Amino acid sequence: MVKVSIGAVNYVPASSLxxxxxxWRSMRPNLDETxxxxxxxxxxxxxxxxxxxxxxxxxxxxxxxxxxxxDYCKGCGICAxxxxxxxxxxxxxxx
Amino acid sequence: MxxxxxxxxxxxxxxxxxxxxxxxxxxxxxPSTMFPERISEYIADGELDSEFVLVESEHSAxxxxxxxxxxxxxxxxATASQGxxxxxxxxxxxxxxxxxxxxxxxxxxxxxxxxxxxDHQDTxxxxxxxxxxxxxxxxxxxLDLMIMxxxxxxxxxxxxxxxxxLDAFVLTHTQEIVDAPTQEEVDKFLPPYKPTHVYLxxxxxxxIGSFGSPDVYMEFRFAQDIAMSVEAPKVIDEVFKEWEKLFxxxxxxxxxxxxxxxxxxxxxxxxxxxxxxxxxxxxRAAGKKVGLCKITVLRPFPDQELKEILKNAKVVAVAxxxxxxxxxxxVYAEIASSFINDAKKxxxxxxxxxxxxxxxxxxxxxxxVSKCEATVRSGKVEKTxxxxxxxxxxxxxx
Numbered sequence: 001m002v003k004v005s006i007g008a009v010n011y012v013p014a015s016s017l018x019x020x021x022x023x024w025r026s027m028r029p030n031l032d033e034t035x036x037x038x039x040x041x042x043x044x045x046x047x048x049x050x051x052x053x054x055x056x057x058x059x060x061x062x063x064x065x066x067x068x069x070x071d072y073c074k075g076c077g078i079c080a081x082x083x084x085x086x087x088x089x090x091x092x093x094x095x
Numbered sequence: 096m097x098x099x100x101x102x103x104x105x106x107x108x109x110x111x112x113x114x115x116x117x118x119x120x121x122x123x124x125x126p127s128t129m130f131p132e133r134i135s136e137y138i139a140d141g142e143l144d145s146e147f148v149l150v151e152s153e154h155s156a157x158x159x160x161x162x163x164x165x166x167x168x169x170x171x172x173a174t175a176s177q178g179x180x181x182x183x184x185x186x187x188x189x190x191x192x193x194x195x196x197x198x199x200x201x202x203x204x205x206x207x208x209x210x211x212x213x214d215h216q217d218t219x220x221x222x223x224x225x226x227x228x229x230x231x232x233x234x235x236x237x238l239d240l241m242i243m244x245x246x247x248x249x250x251x252x253x254x255x256x257x258x259x260x261l262d263a264f265v266l267t268h269t270q271e272i273v274d275a276p277t278q279e280e281v282d283k284f285l286p287p288y289k290p291t292h293v294y295l296x297x298x299x300x301x302x303i304g305s306f307g308s309p310d311v312y313m314e315f316r317f318a319q320d321i322a323m324s325v326e327a328p329k330v331i332d333e334v335f336k337e338w339e340k341l342f343x344x345x346x347x348x349x350x351x352x353x354x355x356x357x358x359x360x361x362x363x364x365x366x367x368x369x370x371x372x373x374x375x376x377x378x379r380a381a382g383k384k385v386g387l388c389k390i391t392v393l394r395p396f397p398d399q400e401l402k403e404i405l406k407n408a409k410v411v412a413v414a415x416x417x418x419x420x421x422x423x424x425x426v427y428a429e430i431a432s433s434f435i436n437d438a439k440k441x442x443x444x445x446x447x448x449x450x451x452x453x454x455x456x457x458x459x460x461x462x463x464v465s466k467c468e469a470t471v472r473s474g475k476v477e478k479t480x481x482x483x484x485x486x487x488x489x490x491x492x493x
Contacts, residue, residue: 002310002311002314004311004315004317005292006097006254006292006318006320007192007193007194007292007303008191008192008299008303008304008307008315009192009256009293009302009305009306010293010301010302010303010305011299011301013300015302015303016302016306019306019308022223037297051157072241078167
């Protein structure tokens with residue numbers, strides 16, 4: 001059974017995170033972390049906030065790297081288009 | 096109550112004012128312009144403490160109305176014709192978000208060709224938008240229905256927007272004597288609007304107008320239809336009864352006149368009802384068994400009440416002041432279909448009449464009755480849809 005609020009009002013803040021939209025994806029971005037310069041461009045341009053910038057320890061030093069959250073990425077390819085280091089390639093999503 | 100002389104637009108504006116709306120976003124359009132004019136005068140004169148929002152279009156007027164209503168405010172507006180069509184997509188949203196916005200609509204024809212006169216096409220084209228629709232026959236009804244619309248729409252079992260249709264010029268610009276309730280009387284009838292489903296409170300964050308995917312959308316529409324089809328009909332009856340008790344004026348979703356033994360019953364909506372009533376009086380005096388059924392509430396559609404009145408007639412003549420191109424009369428279609436599963440049913444004929452402000456006269460209803468008499472004699476409907484008072488000849492292209 002589906003619980004229905006009057007006027008589809010949602011009383012739980014930030015609950016859109018519970019709605020995972022990654023299954024809509026037909027193209028998948030693949031990130032080559034060795035090429036990623038941590039420039040933030042993909043993070044800025046992603047229309048779905050599906051890019052998370054994180055820190056990795058590489059050769060003993062902290063380096064900023066992009067990470068793709070596939071729970072929400074819809075595969076639009078904007079990150080691959082904007083990437084300054086050609087670190088993201090789009091391939092067909094195979095389930 | 097105070098007896099006053101007023102135009103239909105003044106009646107709806109006064110009705111709205113007496114309901115103490117918080118916000119009134121409006122964009123002027125003929126024949127409803129007088130509504131925002133009166134409202135802004137009330138505010139300028141200090142008679143009404145409301146926020147009047149000047150907008151750049153009707154789409155914005157309804158958008159502002161939705162935004163204001165979503166904070167828990169009581170909201171009203173007015174429009175007509177093209178203005179209502181420009182609001183169209185927002186009409187669904189007001190209803191889906193269950194915001195009881197109350198609107199007066201001066202029923203006017205749609206372009207092309209451009210025409211500012213009486214026609215029901217505007218609200219008829221909006222009848223699937225999830226708004227309660229009520230139609231006034233006189234200015235008194237326009238005033239009364241406007242006030243009652245707030246009480247109906249704001250009822251917690253309903254929570255739906257409602258519109259009151261009043262015929263362009265015939266009502267909007269014509270003066271009639273109207274019994275105006277006092278502020279104290281309306282305050283007693285209509286409590287302050289205190290919604291619990293939506294209101295602005297930073298301590299209670301909510302999302303409205305949310306996304307509804309295929310696994311939940313149908314359930315929301317189902318809930319909306321319970322409010323419209325199950326609850327609204329009951330609440331309308333309750334509010335009509337309460338109004339009668341307080342003010343002595345009786346309202347019904349459909350009103351029968353001389354229908355008990357009638358062979359032929361004319362069905363009308365809006366101001367043409369008065370003309371039809373005169374025709375019935377005249378024909379009754381000549382010994383003809385003719386009756387009249389007036390529709391006041393079109394949405395929710397009062398099929399049971401209509402059938403109760405119409406079921407014993409031989410022919411029902413539905414006069415439509417609008418048209419579904421490629422089909423015929425929209426109200427005819429709904430009345431005819433409400434009988435479809437019954438063993439005993441009258442023959443139903445559709446008459447298209449009075450489009451774009453074409454006068455509707457007693458002789459037009461006499462024509463309708465004489466056509467129905469021919470149907471009674473032959474026992475079958477020769478022509479389902481007929482146009483009344485049309486003198487058509489194609490012009491050459493030059």
